[in-house]
Amino acid sequence: MKETRVASLQDKIVLITGAAGAVGGAVAAGLRAAGGVAITTDLEGADLVLDVTAEADWQRVIAGVQERHGGLDGLVNAAGIVAIGSVEKLDFATWRRVLSINLDGTFLGCKYALPLLKERGGSIVNLSSVSGLVGGHNLAAYNASKGGVSLLTKSVALLGARNKPPIRCNAVCPAFLEGPMVDDIAKTARDPAGAMEKMSAEIPLQRMGKPAEVAALCLYLLSDEAGFITGADLPIDGGLTAK
Ligand SMILES: NC(=O)c1ccc[n+]([C@@H]2O[C@H](COP(=O)([O-])OP(=O)(O)OC[C@H]3O[C@@H](n4cnc5c(N)ncnc54)[C@H](O)[C@@H]3O)[C@@H](O)[C@H]2O)c1
DSSP states (O other): OOOOOOGGGTTOEEEESSTTSHHHHHHHHHHHHTTOEEEEEESSSSSEEOOTTOHHHHHHHHHHHHHHHSOOSEEEEOOOOOOOBOTTTOOHHHHHHHIIIIIIHHHHHHHHHHHHHHHHOEEEEEEOOGGGTSOOTTBHHHHHHHHHHHHHHHHHHHHHTTSSSOEEEEEEEEOOBSSHHHHHHHHTSSSHHHHHHHHHHHSTTSSOBOHHHHHHHHHHHHSGGGTTOOSOEEEESTTGGGO
């Protein structure tokens, strides 16, 4: 079978948040396999410690990237958390934590990566979710945070389009994926195995997505082959939002 290596990722320097997680880790592995340079960050378990909610962490990490690599071609904002809870049930501290990691973290990432990306153009990929496109009665904070990520993405894309060469910015919107995030959601249910089955059954393709499938889309968006795609919300959801 023909290799599907994305030629234009060769030597591209990409900073990835949440890279100890399922999607961030798969993006880093795929990028390295394609000849790119992945700078992985997370709270722990990655090349660099970066709490996406801490402005000082971003300043330190971006200064380090400038010094060590001399520039940046891409950013993948993959750090994120989910909290189950309706607007009635959710406590304010949890709301703020979800908004802080998912939305503030993405804002800070875009803000601090832009000066480097502006020098030679580049691509930002923000991990939104189908929950950034459609609501769920018990996902108040997650819905609000990912809806924010999707619209922030459009604002960054319009700014980045003015740069020469341009900086593209897109949001990737997965449905349930195999991995720790969905495992944790299932654990909160009375019947975790049943909850997993129910989540798969909601998806027209009758299965969960794989982090590697999401990573492949992220890598495409990082590549020059995606040069005319910016400001988009791209569902990768087995048909969930087609319903
Ligand atoms: N897993 C899914 O079903 C799913 C579906 C739709 C969207 N998403 C989104 O995709 C992204 C990646 O999800 P995943 O499946 O890889 O989840 P994951 O739980 O495997 O990984 C998330 C990572 O984010 C890190 N993180 C949490 N708080 C952080 C902080 N303050 N600073 C830095 N890192 C922090 C965690 O340590 C973890 O390694 C998230 O934004 C998530 O909301 C996931």
